[in-house]
Amino acid sequence: MKPFTQLDGLVCPLDRANVDTDAIIPKQFLKSIKRSGFGPYLFDEWRYADVGEPGMDCTNRPLKKDFVLNQPRYQGAQVLLARDNFGCGSSREHAPWAIEDYGFRVVIAPSFADIFFGNCYKNGILPIVASAEVVDQLFRECAASKGYHLRVDLETQTVRNPAGEWFTFDITPHRKHCLLNGLDEIGLTLQHADEIRAFEEKHRAAQPWLFA
Amino acid sequence: MAGKTLYDKLWESHVVREEADGTCLLYIDRHLMHEVTSPQAFEGLRLAGRKAWRSNSIVANPDHNTPTDHWDRGIEDPISRLQVETLDANIKDFGALVYFPFKHANQGIIHVIGPENGTTLPGMTVVCGDSHTSTHGAFGALAHGIGTSEVEHVLATQTLVAKRSRRMLVKVEGSLSAGVTAKDVALAIIGKIGTAGGTGYAIEFGGSAIRALSMEGRMTLCNMAIEAGARAGLVAPDSKTFAYLDGKRYAPHCDWDRALAYWRTLKSDDDAKFDAVVELDAAKIEPQVTWGTSPEQVLPVGSKVPNPAKEADAQKRAGIERALQYMGLKADTPISEIKIDKVFIGSCTNSRIEDLRAAAKVAKGRKKAASVKQVLVVPGSGQVKRQAEEEGLDKVFTDAGFEWREPGCSMCLAMNADRLAAGERCASTSNRNFEGRQGAGGRTHLVSPEMAAAAAIAGHFVDIRNF
Numbered sequence: 001m002k003p004f005t006q007l008d009g010l011v012c013p014l015d016r017a018n019v020d021t022d023a024i025i026p027k028q029f030l031k032s033i034k035r036s037g038f039g040p041y042l043f044d045e046w047r048y049a050d051v052g053e054p055g056m057d058c059t060n061r062p063l064k065k066d067f068v069l070n071q072p073r074y075q076g077a078q079v080l081l082a083r084d085n086f087g088c089g090s091s092r093e094h095a096p097w098a099i100e101d102y103g104f105r106v107v108i109a110p111s112f113a114d115i116f117f118g119n120c121y122k123n124g125i126l127p128i129v130a131s132a133e134v135v136d137q138l139f140r141e142c143a144a145s146k147g148y149h150l151r152v153d154l155e156t157q158t159v160r161n162p163a164g165e166w167f168t169f170d171i172t173p174h175r176k177h178c179l180l181n182g183l184d185e186i187g188l189t190l191q192h193a194d195e196i197r198a199f200e201e202k203h204r205a206a207q208p209w210l211f212a
Numbered sequence: 213m214a215g216k217t218l219y220d221k222l223w224e225s226h227v228v229r230e231e232a233d234g235t236c237l238l239y240i241d242r243h244l245m246h247e248v249t250s251p252q253a254f255e256g257l258r259l260a261g262r263k264a265w266r267s268n269s270i271v272a273n274p275d276h277n278t279p280t281d282h283w284d285r286g287i288e289d290p291i292s293r294l295q296v297e298t299l300d301a302n303i304k305d306f307g308a309l310v311y312f313p314f315k316h317a318n319q320g321i322i323h324v325i326g327p328e329n330g331t332t333l334p335g336m337t338v339v340c341g342d343s344h345t346s347t348h349g350a351f352g353a354l355a356h357g358i359g360t361s362e363v364e365h366v367l368a369t370q371t372l373v374a375k376r377s378r379r380m381l382v383k384v385e386g387s388l389s390a391g392v393t394a395k396d397v398a399l400a401i402i403g404k405i406g407t408a409g410g411t412g413y414a415i416e417f418g419g420s421a422i423r424a425l426s427m428e429g430r431m432t433l434c435n436m437a438i439e440a441g442a443r444a445g446l447v448a449p450d451s452k453t454f455a456y457l458d459g460k461r462y463a464p465h466c467d468w469d470r471a472l473a474y475w476r477t478l479k480s481d482d483d484a485k486f487d488a489v490v491e492l493d494a495a496k497i498e499p500q501v502t503w504g505t506s507p508e509q510v511l512p513v514g515s516k517v518p519n520p521a522k523e524a525d526a527q528k529r530a531g532i533e534r535a536l537q538y539m540g541l542k543a544d545t546p547i548s549e550i551k552i553d554k555v556f557i558g559s560c561t562n563s564r565i566e567d568l569r570a571a572a573k574v575a576k577g578r579k580k581a582a583s584v585k586q587v588l589v590v591p592g593s594g595q596v597k598r599q600a601e602e603e604g605l606d607k608v609f610t611d612a613g614f615e616w617r618e619p620g621c622s623m624c625l626a627m628n629a630d631r632l633a634a635g636e637r638c639a640s641t642s643n644r645n646f647e648g649r650q651g652a653g654g655r656t657h658l659v660s661p662e663m664a665a666a667a668a669i670a671g672h673f674v675d676i677r678n679f
Binding site: 174 | 226228229231232233234235237239241248249251252255260262265266268276277289291292294295298333335336341342343356357358359360361362364365368369370371373375407408411412438441443462463464467470471474506508527530531534625626627644646647648649652
């Protein structure tokens with residue numbers, strides 16, 4: 001996993017609530033057995049005027065020009081600004097894979113769906129929960145100034161706007177440690193293999209039918 | 213000291229270790245798998261040279277990509293076929309307790325075959341790379357969906373890195389009216405608390421109306437906990453749960469009495485404290501129909517489609533306008549006047565034998581409306597299909613002009629050939645009415661099996677209570 005430490009990134013605003021993972025990456029692209037290559041199909045139905053199919057070359061597909069990802073001012077964005085309950089619905093990790101493959105490393109929203117939120121951390125994406133007031137302010141500032149950037153620092157858990165105003169965000173020490181260092185969580189867990197084995201033996205003795 | 217909730221009991225009995233910040237390693241008893249969210253996890257194991265920690269925790273079968281007709285032709289889409297063959301190869305290499313390959317007599321939707329073979333048991337932790345894993349909470353198991361990185365983590369370590377959820381009790385007291393089902397209860401709850409209402413919570417469903425539900429009904433209800441934002445839904449196991457499991461292939465046999473004694477302890481203590489409590493009066497729940505593009509955009513069948521002009525909150529107003537535009541609906545249209553093009557009866561929400569019986573009861577002796585292009589009835593598994601055929605339900609459906617298909621996920625998410633064309637409107641017993649869910653540009657209205665069958669006959673939504 002790519003580590004995440006800090007980022008000064010262009011912001012792209014996606015102003016709608018309850019953005020579901022079917023919208024983030026439609027089902028036909030889930031047929032892939034790979035982890036990469038989903039970026040061109042991110043928000044496929046909102047982004048393109050035709051129906052996308054897996055493996056399609058997207059360079060000449062007709063665009064829905066009004067959609068934010070297609071607007072010239074947001075090209076190269078690395079911070080996605082979103083509304084409530086972002087990432088709801090299906091558990092598909094293809095959603096964060098598509099977001100990361102497109103180039104986003106941070107998503108800021110007032111709230112996230114639980115499974116999506118957890119999946120982000122496994123892929124070097126930092127999901128940041130900010131208050132509704134702060135998110136409203138970021139949407140206003142982003143609309144008002146072209147090239148609007150935010151500076152995100154994981155070590156100090158802060159987000160700074162161009163005017164120098166800042167807010168802090170929460171993250172568990174475990175997730176912060178893994179993200180800062182780009183750690184393989186399986187490797188960390190296997191350091192406790194003896195404890196897992198000991199638990200398993202006790203569990204098997206108490207409920208042998210679970211191991212039939 | 214306050215008593216414990218069922219969730220706490222399940223959680224605490226699976227904690228291997230706990231960090232200072234509350235992050236736990238949680239032991240996983242059952243790992244369900246399908247072809248869509250597992251290939252990258254197996255690839256990760258191979259690249260790291262790791263083995264599966266306990267392959268007999270795995271129950272797997274392909275379901276999302278499999279066709280529901282012309283099985284003699286195999287899987288025609290080469291990309292779908294590769295994904296299914298990849299699961300075959302991965303299970304062959306890494307092992308499993310149960311694997312039903314494509315066309316096996318017992319193959320079906322993973323959330324249907326798990327319970328019907330007795331591989332989902334009270335007191336278990338159950339995970340699957342699929343958000344509808346919440347279904348298995350109907351047995352008093354702590355069951356939730358995970359991402360593919362977590363699938364790999366469970367494969368390699370038999371544990372999950374997790375933090376305890378908050379606990380919500382959704383209490384439904386009283387009796388449901390005739391024609392009102394577990395699906396309507398689920399939709400009414402989501403309508404009340406919203407699609408993010410359960411975020412961060414595990415929901416326990418309780419109250420006399422829940423205890424009165426069959427196991428199939430409880431699975432429907434827990435299935436849709438995720439549509440309320442909760443990763444896990446729970447119903448405390450009781451005599452119905454035990455009767456359902458008794459004699460199932462993978463349920464305990466020689467340990468049955470010992471298991472039963474333990475399972476009877478799996479309920480929230482009388483003085484247990486919940487972080488939130490939501491109450492509904494069963495008698496007031498009416499048959500539900502979604503009108504928008506989120507499961508929370510739902511109303512009783514006798515209502516009218518909402519008018520955005522009456523919504524004061526600007527963001528909500530924009531949301532309603534966008535949903536109406538996508539759904540091709542005018543504000544204030546009575547729901548009973550909405551005409552449909554297709555009907556889908558199936559999915560991990562509503563494809564079990566009881567669901568098919570309910571739909572057949574409505575369809576018996578009637579014909580689908582001429583204006584309805586297609587009615588798909590897709591059983592949840594090979595076992596459900598055989599049972600339905602023994603009862604003659606297939607004949608009832610085909611006599612009514614419905615199509616009787618092979619089992620699978622089908623048009624719930626349209627990864628196979630079963631899908632809506634742009635602009636087509638569907639009465640569906642599935643769980644998500646998101647934009648494009650049943651096919652790009654398709655329009656989904658979520659309903660119960662009874663309501664779906666009635667809409668197929670009438671050509672538009674009708675109140676099943678007067679049908």
